[in-house]
Amino acid sequence: MKGMKSHARLKRSRLSAGITAALGCWAASASAMPLLTNIPDWNINWDTTVSYNLGMRAQGIDPLIGNNPNFSESDYKFSHAGDIVTNRASALSEFDAVFQNKFGFRVSGSIWKDFAYGSGVNNNPADFAPGVPYSMLNSYANNRFGSFTSRYYQQGAQLLDAFAFYNFNIGNAPSSIKVGRLTQYWGNALFFNGLSYGQNAVDGIKGSAVPGTQLKELMIPRAQVLLQSDITPTVSVAAQYFAEFQPSLFPQGGTYLGTAGFLFQGPNLLQGQIPQGPIIEPSDGFHSDYGFKLTWSPQWLNGTMGFYYRNLTETNPWVLLGVNPVTSAPNYHLSYASDVKLYGFSLDKQIGPYSTGLDVSYRHNTALNSGTGPLPSDFSGREGARGDVLNVVANLMAGLTRTPLWDTGSAIVELGYTQKLKTTSNAALYNGVGNALECPTGSKWDGCSTDSAVAIAVQFDPQWLQVYPGVDLDMPIFLEYGIYGNQATVMPSPGQGSLQYTIGLHALIQNKFNVTLQYNGYHSRPGQTTTTPTGLPYYSTGNGTFFYNDRNWVSLTLSTTF
Template identity: 50%
Template structure:
């Protein structure tokens, strides 16, 4: 599939687009089949696609008391507290309508709706006692054990508009011009598995819920559409210029507290509480109002693509101004006591980038380098600033390199793909609010220990997606074994949210068996797990031990699960 590469038709004429399309087709559990609508005119091409998905997930391990006794992890752990509990029972539909007139003007609409029958009972907590006279229930992250509207929408039942845009393709002086306006995703650069390190950083909000549920999901698949306009002009046969201007902003969807896969019980985009344990009791800190950028805030990007005749591949040169989509978690303080915690989003980051993609034999190779000015850095819950509207900021340098390798026929498989990516981040300087930077050698991280989650100046992350395939194992049935591992190899990411977004020793992994039936329906059985390094333990005032600090999402160590997913299109 990847050996017979052709020049891609469209903006920038980049060969790597063909290879990436092949990779995504291999990694996606379903091929799209269009239902053509007869308009009675040969000028119109109208397609309506529908994809129905069902996912049944089961908890593989019981609760580890060292996690369930932590008052900031118990809500998520006790929501489904026994091995064998159904943690997701989700039915969803994706509907897509595309119409084109004579191939040069048209529109696209898409939306999805879902219902998860496993989440109907609301929040749950440890049934025990945290301190004399203080139950875990009284420290619950959600008031009255009721989920926020955000959690209800994205975990219980909801719907959303995805794409909603019009396009127009034309020529000026025999040079192609491509225009789009509306709500859609725009994705620049070559990074596949490194959302925080790539040139596409914050080009759209990302679905963090999906990222934890499906390890190895590509960055492009995690992006959420946003209102914007874009244009690409083919200036010469080798050079194309692209521009993007955002007409709206939205935040990334965090894995929400009180659900099975979470970062922390308090990580809720809606009313919730953060628990700060003390020697005799606990401080319950309410969530305050978020600080968000304006909807239209001069977010734009410029890109020059060059496909030189002397090489098989392309280079890209980028400049972007952006507002970030992942929040700082900040606190306001009075008399040494936090009065609230709140989410705040960084504005006005400047990014300069370079990308190169080429082929070495049958292997597609990608490279990126980017510099970000005043990007958000990992920020600690520190009283160093009484009223906090922004967290730590700084300048970082990122490198991402990857390879897509087609698997040749062997005694173990017939075909397939192997994708590997390495991302490197170097902190050049801390430019603002250094007293809040959660980094080794800074006052906001008094332990000065990366194994407690302190960020380091250098971070290396990596990801591997291995998918061998066996064709026509049964009549009309192809089998594959999608296997993924992503995580931190060295150091902790200084980019916000720090070790929660990339930490040494924190890995997500999955292994599965997938059947593609008549190129239309898939059935996938997967085991999905997580591993983070635990560094210190504590004891509650009632004498219960619990894991206190570590590196990465330590609360997920007892939450591996088994997924059975079915998907079909019509």
């Protein structure tokens, strides 16, 4: 179980992929293609965006990372500087049809293939223990990717939006209803999760493989009913009720940007011995996820205030040990906390040339970062620790004025603050400083959670117009840094001293073709060093995403829309 304890100390330091981004630096800018324009009263459009992403490892393996059996499969998947870590072609197709601006429908879907990925799992070629090669500590049966990992990393397809809408009046109040699979994003947060926490699952696989994607662009559509109404010129209300559960996606174990090899939905073994058991999540069909929003935009404010209540299921899992109640066999499994209450307030306001946003939320009974268990009172391992947290996200956006260094551009700064107020259940599993059972060193530098945490995200994107006829250039620069503490919840965020950054050069050609060359880097503080039974040294603990310290990479992205 030593490997599982190591995982318990690193869970809150998973990559915050999917919640870091620059402003759409590679998204295609072409207009939608109108179809069947001769049909009276109908507005029909069909877009298809094709993209190609090539990635190359920028440095070789650090043995202190590659010798850790939790990280060896991901680190050795592409083990040499210069290896191609992604060679991915994809297409996103979007179809919209609207009749008299009253009702219509939207369907979208994507398809992809990555030529860099085969189905085999690579591992450290050495022996972990005498007579025990690393390949015996495998996370996949027969050291072959399962169907889930193969789908997202080799080739697959996904239905995204699929909903119908109707615009109508309630009295004199303009209103609308949407029914089907869609995304709805509440609040002002751009990089860190604020009021939208758990509102949509997040595609962290895309967020890690395609740096430069904003949080709202990573949302996975979810079946729901959404009703909105402008009851006065300054007051609007919205309500939503969900018909399905969708978990967030994270880089899978054994892939280049995977974390511990046995995580998440794709792998099926813990160090070659303990199988992954059934996922504990809400059953299919209607359940208790819903939300209400009221916004007020008084003229004197020159902005908008919002008030929120949501009942939600976490989209990010605990990873727990348990015992099958029928066979008594041990397993490890993912589990998602339900019936979390969120109370929130938002404010967005223009202050001179600056756009500002604020999200404040209080979550009751939310999932806390937890050890693996199980507890004597729950040998099946259904739940980790829960608690109450206060979450604050504030941002400022500004346009760049013309200077000798650039023509125009944009800049964003966002701060995220989380405060654990109390633990409400399963306190023995809370993986935080002060709990000697789950955090035996008592140190945040070994990845243990702290009651409070502060992180910052900065995006700076200077732009140069018409550097050549028909060519605009910009330089998207992004960094996310953990200023203080390690977040107490299961939501990934940078641990203290953890840095993720990107710097790139993007060209928009003829307002249609996009080319982006980008360097993606990571740095976090490693912790204690130990040795394998064969004497190989490795980092056994650390803070933030220390297991990415040797996985910097370069990406080239091409895209266009027609």
